[in-house]
Amino acid sequence: MSNAVLPVDPADAGQTVTVERREGPHGEVVLRRRGPHFEIIANGCFLMDTSDGRSERLLVRAALDELGERDRPRLLIGGLGVGFSLVEAAHEPRWGRITVVEREAAILDWHRTGPLSAVSGEALADTRTELVEADLVEYVHEARAAGRHFDALCLDVDNGPDWTVTEDNTGLYSPAGLAACRAALAPGGILAVWSAQPSERFEGCLRNAGFCRVRTDEIPVARGVPDVVHFAARPA
Incomplete structure (x- = not known):
């Protein structure tokens, strides 16, 4: 799967170039290119880039492993980002419907017709993929109210x-x-939450919310401290 390592103009080598800066309802979102890689900045806070992606992929891969032999499980990905989680899901034929909820129109545009289509174009063309422009918190509450269920939520x-x-x-x-x-998950469904650092407090919150099989996995990264993924299950 591609990490979107693209040719670079020699004049831009080692430079950080702002590809687009856009104001949205939740603040400023910026797409930058640093050498051969893209990165997304929201309100001045670095979110992610295309240099690695192993933890974003594991977020989806480990959730599927936790589901075992469930037939064509339904997946909700919260946050499109640079597209690695979606690409991982679309690469796996065992997934059924793949719904991606992203609230930033700019990020959706960068994937549909912009530079990040180099990462996600094939996954977006997958007939299982559905993109939804919405706030994830509101979408999850609406799913709960409508009785819609997913087998995995990867946030x-x-x-x-x-x-x-x-x-x-x-x-x-x-x-x-x-x-x-928890209510948006089918019985036995899996919640997986990406984080830049572990949180014992959050593990306690998951247990208090009625989840079971709570654990935190560390994922080594190329630079700095490991990323983590918090896992929890809705009781069957």
Whole structure:
């Protein structure tokens, strides 16, 4: 699967180039190119880039492993980002419907017709893939109210439950938000949450919200401290 290592004009080698800067309802979103890689900045906070992606892929791969032999499980990916989680899901034929919820129109545009189509173009063309422009917190609550269920929720919308990009995202990790996630899962379904650092507090919140099989996996990265993925299951 591609890490979007693209040819670079020699004049831009080693330079950071702003590809697009856009104001949205949740603040500023910026797509930058640093050498052969792209990176996304939200409100001045670095979110992710195309240089690695192993933890974003594991987010989806490990969730599928946790589901065992479930037939054509339904996946909800919260946050499109640079597209690695979606690409991982589309690469795996065992997944059924793949729904991606992304609230930033700019990020959706960068994937549909912009530079990030080099990463996700094939995955977007997959007939199982559905892109939804919506706030994830609102979408999960709506799914709960409508009785829609997923077999796995893979969430990567912040730098972690203790390091949110915008204040309104804290609702996702609140007791009400976790209850909505639990209700949106089919019995035995898996919640996986990406984070830049572990959080014992969040593990406790997951247990208090009625999840079982709570654990945190560390994923080594090329530079710095390991990323982590928090896993939890809705009781069968």
